[in-house]
Amino acid sequence: MSEDDISESQVRAGEEGADRGGKVVSLPTAGWNKTVPETVRFDRRELDQILRIYSLMVGAGEWRDYAIDSLKDRAVFSAFRRASEIPLYRIEKNPKLARKQGAYCVVAASGKVLKRGHELSNVLKVFDKPLKIVASN
Numbered sequence: 001m002s003e004d005d006i007s008e009s010q011v012r013a014g015e016e017g018a019d020r021g022g023k024v025v026s027l028p029t030a031g032w033n034k035t036v037p038e039t040v041r042f043d044r045r046e047l048d049q050i051l052r053i054y055s056l057m058v059g060a061g062e063w064r065d066y067a068i069d070s071l072k073d074r075a076v077f078s079a080f081r082r083a084s085e086i087p088l089y090r091i092e093k094n095p096k097l098a099r100k101q102g103a104y105c106v107v108a109a110s111g112k113v114l115k116r117g118h119e120l121s122n123v124l125k126v127f128d129k130p131l132k133i134v135a136s137n
Contacts, residue, residue, distance in 0.1 A: 039070040040095060042077065046120055050077050050091055053127050063088065089114075091124070 042050065057063040057079065065080040067087070074094040078087035090107040097103055104123040105116040115126040 039072055040075045040093060041070045042068070042075050042093060046093065049120055049124060053124050054079060057127065089127075093120075 054063060054066055063079045063081060065083040067078045067080070069076040069078070073096065074092050077091040079089045079091075080087050086109055088109050092105050092107060093103055094105070095103050098118070102117040102123070104118070104120045106114045106123055106126050108114055115123050117123045
């Protein structure tokens with residue numbers, strides 16, 4: 001846009017703002033979010049896998065509620081039988097353990113780690129139901 005494109009009313013509006021003592025304040029942009037600690041979250045793919053398991057368990061009548069926590073060091077998906085109880089299972093993502101034991105783990109209500117690994121899909125296999133033999137007549 002050239003100077004010729006600016007209308008006379010826009011120029012007058014700018015002059016009036018200058019008369020009112022308007023002041024331009026620059027906001028810091030570089031590095032401002034470095035002071036805010038980053039939280040760990042589940043991404044879309046991970047949530048899709050977790051909610052697929054959750055929907056199967058809700059359909060089976062085992063789970064009824066869930067909570068998602070994003071903390072500084074880990075993300076936690078908690079599954080509840082009732083909202084007023086402690087979680088039956090916690091699915092945790094801890095990036096600090098990614099190179100060692102694996103970033104993902106499933107923890108029971110007792111605090112016992114049921115399964116840990118590098119791939120979320122493999123860790124969630126702990127919820128797979130074993131096949132049953134059905135007798136036919």
